[in-house]
Amino acid sequence: MKNELEISTDKKRLNVRLVHQFLCEQSYWAKGIPFAIVQRSIQSSLCFGAYLNGAQVGFARVISDFATFANLVDVFILPEYRGKGYAKALVQTIMIHPDLQGLRRFTLATSDAHGLYRQFGFSNLIKPETFMERYVPTIYGSE
Numbered sequence: 632m633k634n635e636l637e638i639s640t641d642k643k644r645l646n647v648r649l650v651h652q653f654l655c656e657q658s659y660w661a662k663g664i665p666f667a668i669v670q671r672s673i674q675s676s677l678c679f680g681a682y683l684n685g686a687q688v689g690f691a692r693v694i695s696d697f698a699t700f701a702n703l704v705d706v707f708i709l710p711e712y713r714g715k716g717y718a719k720a721l722v723q724t725i726m727i728h729p730d731l732q733g734l735r736r737f738t739l740a741t742s743d744a745h746g747l748y749r750q751f752g753f754s755n756l757i758k759p760e761t762f763m764e765r766y767v768p769t770i771y772g773s774e
Contacts, residue, residue: 638724646687663771703739
């Protein structure tokens, strides 16, 4: 059906240049990220491409051991396609993926989409005092 969102985990379909361009130029979390790092991150993750009429309009990837833990990262819908429920459909597809069931912990970080992720059971950290991170925000040359 025309204008129906299709979501695929086939990495061969990904427009890696588009993913890189969005992350490098439009995201707040990966500004300046080099193309080679985006390529390597895709190789080592379960990736989800969102497509309309064969053209990629969104992306997300999950870093996981597929047994106990997963981290959802790099979720985006291109700006011109937002507000149509595509992000919700993308996250829904991720959450029901067979390889991501039965995990003890599924994490993500967001500055602006808490409402979206709460719909899928995500919440603030229950024990934030047990979490630590090593964060280098300028690693790609910008903040």
